[in-house]
Amino acid sequence: MWTTNEHAGTETVADADTGAVRATVGLGGEVGNVVYDPVTDRMVVAVQGRDDLAVIDPATFVVTDRIPTPGCDHPHGQALDAADRVMFVGCEANSSMVTVDLAARTVTGQDRVGETPDVLVYDPGAHRVYLAAESGWVSVFDRRDGRTLAVGSAHLADGSHSLALDPATHHTYFPIPRGADGAPVLWEFEPTH
Numbered sequence: 001m002w003t004t005n006e007h008a009g010t011e012t013v014a015d016a017d018t019g020a021v022r023a024t025v026g027l028g029g030e031v032g033n034v035v036y037d038p039v040t041d042r043m044v045v046a047v048q049g050r051d052d053l054a055v056i057d058p059a060t061f062v063v064t065d066r067i068p069t070p071g072c073d074h075p076h077g078q079a080l081d082a083a084d085r086v087m088f089v090g091c092e093a094n095s096s097m098v099t100v101d102l103a104a105r106t107v108t109g110q111d112r113v114g115e116t117p118d119v120l121v122y123d124p125g126a127h128r129v130y131l132a133a134e135s136g137w138v139s140v141f142d143r144r145d146g147r148t149l150a151v152g153s154a155h156l157a158d159g160s161h162s163l164a165l166d167p168a169t170h171h172t173y174f175p176i177p178r179g180a181d182g183a184p185v186l187w188e189f190e191p192t193h
Helices: none
Strands: 002-005 010-014 021-026 032-035 042-047 053-058 062-068 075-081 086-091 096-101 106-112 115-122 130-131 137-144 147-155 165-166 171-176 185-189
Touching: 002 096, 021 032, 032 147, 042 075, 053 137, 086 106, 086 115, 086 130, 096 115
Parallel strands: 032 075, 075 115
Antiparallel strands: 002 010, 010 021, 032 042, 042 053, 053 062, 075 086, 086 096, 096 106, 115 130, 130 137, 137 147, 165 171, 171 185
8 A cells, every 4th residue: 555645755655464564755845646557567656845756666665767747836636547658637736737748758738727636537438537626626628639628627516626436437426525405415427428
């Protein structure tokens, strides 16, 4: 298990069976989310304090590469399109999402999103990216012909910045802290196209 220690600037790796800590990897600044890249067999961590992506070998726990994210202030959340070798990164401090070509190690696009983007999910079957921001805004992007295209953005609900995706149905799920009756509720959406 890989766990982000945001303010400590580290990733802690624990054995899933025993819970014993196997390693702690220092990343040189506050860190965001971690994603496993099955193509390269590497962990990719958004390093907020350095505005880059750290690539870690999960066998040796060594940072093997750093990919700069120019235009992305405070990278935090990420979602991977493993087939096209693209990482989508939410930039907390400048309300944007960048598209990073992992093979070329370059940012290929930047889009505005809601304030303090947090959680990103990629639907590989629909080639669609969902981004939920701490401000309650949700942005949706399609990935076509090597480009990331904005589909839409709307304020979903105050305090709503988590989401989940069912890749079989392409439905998205958003936990809402306060529904119409004031109690928490889970909203489900199906794509319109």
